[in-house]
Amino acid sequence: MKRMLVFAIVLMISMQGVFAISTNLKDSYKPGETVASEIYGNILEPITKDSVEFRRGHVLVPFEYDLKRLGDKYYLWMITPENEENYTLIIKDITTTVSGEIKEVDYEKNFTTKGNLSDYSVKPGFIYAQSDFELTMNLNQDMEKSIQINFPNKTNIVLKPGENKFMFSIGGINKTELRNITIGKYSLPMYVIVNKTITADVTNATKEEEEEEKEEKIEIRTENQSGQRFENFSIYPCSGTDGLNGKICAADEVCSGKEVVSADGICCNIGECMKKEQVKKGGNAWIGYVVAALVIIGGVFIWIKYKGVKKEENPIEKAARQLSPRSPYFFFAFFFGDFDFFSLTSAGAGWGAG
Numbered sequence: 001m002k003r004m005l006v007f008a009i010v011l012m013i014s015m016q017g018v019f020a021i022s023t024n025l026k027d028s029y030k031p032g033e034t035v036a037s038e039i040y041g042n043i044l045e046p047i048t049k050d051s052v053e054f055r056r057g058h059v060l061v062p063f064e065y066d067l068k069r070l071g072d073k074y075y076l077w078m079i080t081p082e083n084e085e086n087y088t089l090i091i092k093d094i095t096t097t098v099s100g101e102i103k104e105v106d107y108e109k110n111f112t113t114k115g116n117l118s119d120y121s122v123k124p125g126f127i128y129a130q131s132d133f134e135l136t137m138n139l140n141q142d143m144e145k146s147i148q149i150n151f152p153n154k155t156n157i158v159l160k161p162g163e164n165k166f167m168f169s170i171g172g173i174n175k176t177e178l179r180n181i182t183i184g185k186y187s188l189p190m191y192v193i194v195n196k197t198i199t200a201d202v203t204n205a206t207k208e209e210e211e212e213e214k215e216e217k218i219e220i221r222t223e224n225q226s227g228q229r230f231e232n233f234s235i236y237p238c239s240g241t242d243g244l245n246g247k248i249c250a251a252d253e254v255c256s257g258k259e260v261v262s263a264d265g266i267c268c269n270i271g272e273c274m275k276k277e278q279v280k281k282g283g284n285a286w287i288g289y290v291v292a293a294l295v296i297i298g299g300v301f302i303w304i305k306y307k308g309v310k311k312e313e314n315p316i317e318k319a320a321r322q323l324s325p326r327s328p329y330f331f332f333a334f335f336f337g338d339f340d341f342f343s344l345t346s347a348g349a350g351w352g353a354g
Helices: 002-020 196-214 276-305 314-321 328-336 341-353
Strands: 034-041 052-056 064-070 073-081 086-098 101-111 120-123 127-129 133-139 146-150 156-158 164-170 177-183 185-190 219-223 227-232 253-254 256-264 265-270 273-275
Touching: 002 086, 034 185, 052 265, 073 120, 120 256, 120 314, 127 133
Parallel strands: 127 185
Antiparallel strands: 034 073, 052 086, 064 073, 086 101, 120 133, 133 164, 146 156, 177 185, 219 227, 253 273, 256 265
16 A cells, blocks of 8 residues: 555656646547647747657657747647557656746657558648748649648649649738648648838838938037137038048058048048058158268269369469359358368468468
């Protein structure tokens, strides 16, 4: 009696996780049938396709399936194998609440495939669409079959033996919604995300930003170096339709023209942004030219000065010749400070007295 009581308590504890999570799966299906089921429960953490296993006894069995969250609900679809067997669906590590406590549980559901092969299947077994989508329908018969659908409009479509592909348009849906559509004998959950509203919001936001940019100006208070205060004058964007038609130079660039203050920073309003290395090369070039010119002029001066030093010349004649504006020595001595009129005159007088 005690053993039975303990077994019952253990069974009840182990079944709590099963009761916390459930599905609307049936106990049996035809082979090759499409199955779509909602997963119910307080699911606190996302569950994915990787959490799902199918077993025959203890052996893993490959199924064609998927699991996804549609809106705020989770759905699972699968196509049953074509042989008659007993299977177990396992969804592992589901974070949920059990008696008010957060726990991780595994959900298990046994089902059987039996009877004749399903006449046709549909995949995927649910639709998650942001644009037009495609459904594949496989007819397991040798004759054509007509089935009724209700999306996008109520009509009949004809399935041919084997694989059939049909495109469906979501153009008539104006809002994001979760709904069920009928494809022959199947009712498939469909979650459609419509971007029209989002696009409109983005467009309106963009227009508002453009208007703000056109009207952009900053009211500031500042002082110049003399202490004079300027108040409430407007600063406009550097670029743009109503801007200054300028450009903000990069950190390694300088403006070759006029710089003005803009709402974006210092704006190169007249001129262009140039690399600092280019400006440096161009700005120092004149120094080399001046040095070269001075060297040439100095060389010419030395050559002229010492050209006729072979014999002593009368200082008076020399001074008279140098005083002549036509003399090259007069030109160079005047500019380079080597001309001393009084010294030459004194020297000439002394030479004549001797």
